[in-house]
Amino acid sequence: MELANRHILLGVTGGVAAFKACELARELQRRGATVQVAMTEAATRFIAPVTFQALTGRPVFTDQWDARIDNNMAHIELSRQADVVLVAPATADFMAKLAHGLADDLLSTLCLARNVPLLVAPAMNREMWAAAPTRRNVEQLRRDGVGILGPDSGDQACGETGMGRMLEPEDLVEDVIAALAPKPLAGRRVLITAGPTFEPIDPVRGITNLSSGKMGFAIARACRQAGADVMLVAGPTGLPTPRGVRRVDVRTAREMHQAVMGELGAVGSATYARSDVFIAVAAVADWRVANVSSSKLKKTADGAPPALEFVQNPDILAEVAARSDAPWCVGFAAESEDLEKNGQEKRLRKGVPLLVANIGHATFGRDDNELLLIDDRGMQLLARAGKDDLARDLVGQIGRRLPAGAG
Ligand code: CTP
Numbered sequence: 001m002e003l004a005n006r007h008i009l010l011g012v013t014g015g016v017a018a019f020k021a022c023e024l025a026r027e028l029q030r031r032g033a034t035v036q037v038a039m040t041e042a043a044t045r046f047i048a049p050v051t052f053q054a055l056t057g058r059p060v061f062t063d064q065w066d067a068r069i070d071n072n073m074a075h076i077e078l079s080r081q082a083d084v085v086l087v088a089p090a091t092a093d094f095m096a097k098l099a100h101g102l103a104d105d106l107l108s109t110l111c112l113a114r115n116v117p118l119l120v121a122p123a124m125n126r127e128m129w130a131a132a133p134t135r136r137n138v139e140q141l142r143r144d145g146v147g148i149l150g151p152d153s154g155d156q157a158c159g160e161t162g163m164g165r166m167l168e169p170e171d172l173v174e175d176v177i178a179a180l181a182p183k184p185l186a187g188r189r190v191l192i193t194a195g196p197t198f199e200p201i202d203p204v205r206g207i208t209n210l211s212s213g214k215m216g217f218a219i220a221r222a223c224r225q226a227g228a229d230v231m232l233v234a235g236p237t238g239l240p241t242p243r244g245v246r247r248v249d250v251r252t253a254r255e256m257h258q259a260v261m262g263e264l265g266a267v268g269s270a271t272y273a274r275s276d277v278f279i280a281v282a283a284v285a286d287w288r289v290a291n292v293s294s295s296k297l298k299k300t301a302d303g304a305p306p307a308l309e310f311v312q313n314p315d316i317l318a319e320v321a322a323r324s325d326a327p328w329c330v331g332f333a334a335e336s337e338d339l340e341k342n343g344q345e346k347r348l349r350k351g352v353p354l355l356v357a358n359i360g361h362a363t364f365g366r367d368d369n370e371l372l373l374i375d376d377r378g379m380q381l382l383a384r385a386g387k388d389d390l391a392r393d394l395v396g397q398i399g400r401r402l403p404a405g406a407g
Contacts, residue, residue: 001032002177002388008033009082011107012052014042016157017089017123017166022047024088024169025055031173038062038078038107040094064106074106079114086176087111088149089123089166092134098146099137119147119179121172126153126162149175174243178225181392184399186227191263191275191327192220193282193316195235197253201308202293209283212365213237215332215358216281218391220245226395228277233259235282253284253313260316267325277398278327280317283334288313321351328402330354343374354401356394373397 008028012021025035037052038061049060059068066074079085087094087107094108098120103109111118120141128134129151138148150167167175194216200206213234220232221242230245233256241247248263250256265272287310297306321329329352335342339357347355357372370384371394382393 003028003173003180004032006033006083006180007081008035008176009078009085009110010035010037010052011085011087011090011111012037012039012043012047013087013089013091013094013107014040014045015089015091015123015166016046018043018046020166020169021088022051022055024172025052027169027173028176029056031177034058036061036078036081038110040105040107042091061106064109066106075103075110075113078106079110079116082114082116084117084119084176084180085111085114086119086121086172088119088121088172090120092122092124092128092131092137095120095122095137095141096133099140099144117145117147117179119149119176121149121166122151122164123166124151124164125156125158126160126164129162129164147175147179171243178244181225182396183227184396185223185277185402188228188276188402189273190220190223190228190230190277190279191233191260192216192223192230192279193233193235193256193260193284194220195237195239196283197235197256197285197313198251199253199285199288199313200292201289201306202295202297204296207285207289208236209285210365211235211283213239214365214367214387215369215391216279217242218387219279219281219394221388222391222395223277223279225392226399231263231275233263233282235284253288253316256282256284257314257316257319260320264320264323264325264327267323274325275327277330277402278317278320279330279398280320281332282316284316285313287311315350317352318350328353328398330356330398332356332358334358339372340374340379343372343379347374354398375401 012018028035035056036058052060069077097108103112152165152167153163154165155161195213196209196211198206198208217239220230223230224244232245232247234249248259250259290309290311317331331350331352333346335357343355343357355374359370368384368386369390371382373380382390
């Protein structure tokens, strides 16, 4: 669980979005965190402290003078136990206090007294969000190193529509996980292919494979958590886009090739931001049908099957790796026997520094996996684990191998 052993101090301030903080507290705990809630007086007008007490199994603090803390230093005591302070929702008023270092209640005092990261999730009416004082305060908080999560735009409780809605609990949880994760890819640009491709036969039929895209999407998510700017080129999958990841959907191998080359730009082009890392996780069809029918193929009276002709697709990974401005390339392979020999051969044939072998073919669609990393020093096993855990380990390994300023 990604938040196991993490202790989160959840500050709730007085906005209507306080109801979403209930779901947030549950979701943080579901990911393994312990949650301690501190509320402002105004927040208790929206949600009763006893609700959070029941959800978290811990007493809720609202008062600086709470007699339950022996030394009367609730602000120090509570913030020292936390790995991170998350204020959600954060009202315009509370952000103004934070920006100016005011400490006139328990939550604002412990935010000032804390020695751990502070994340705030603004929630307010769109005019309040756009107001000049709020703009100044947000800017000041950013400069002070406070993480501003959101807000989102959309329908607001006041009946208006615009920017200022608090992020949904699951998005906030993703941002908390990312904020706490190590940053081996900070400042790097990463391009990833994922999922299967679909090669048409006629307007309603085609050839595809059993890749679910789960591993590639998990790697995209882990790269973003590791601090990278991530572009995901995805074949047909029903998977949601990992938070903070840019995505382009493609169908065929040729579309995937085009999208990847489009992202990399012409060799040496100064107008393109250079990718530092390319991770080819997609199960790209090696061949496509050359004689695609423009109308649906019909059965024939004599029972003869259609005569499909095939032509080889471009090898995206090999082509990217051969560029003079090649990013640091990671290939994937499904090897079933003689892993080291076949893996090393494929690694050299594709011209990539790191090849990741899926052990066995049964990995497609599963939520766990087992990987073998093959590089010029030999092999390293990443033992069977959930795809999110494996993805995080793999990204750490990539970060360790990546030469400074690679790309
Ligand atoms: N790849 C690619 N473009 C292709 C084919 C493959 O970018 N047209 C990438 C895949 O994303 C993966 C690696 O190359 O990273 C897999 O290489 P491939 O030669 O297809 O190996 P296998 O799938 O293991 O199959 P085989 O050994 O049968 O060739």
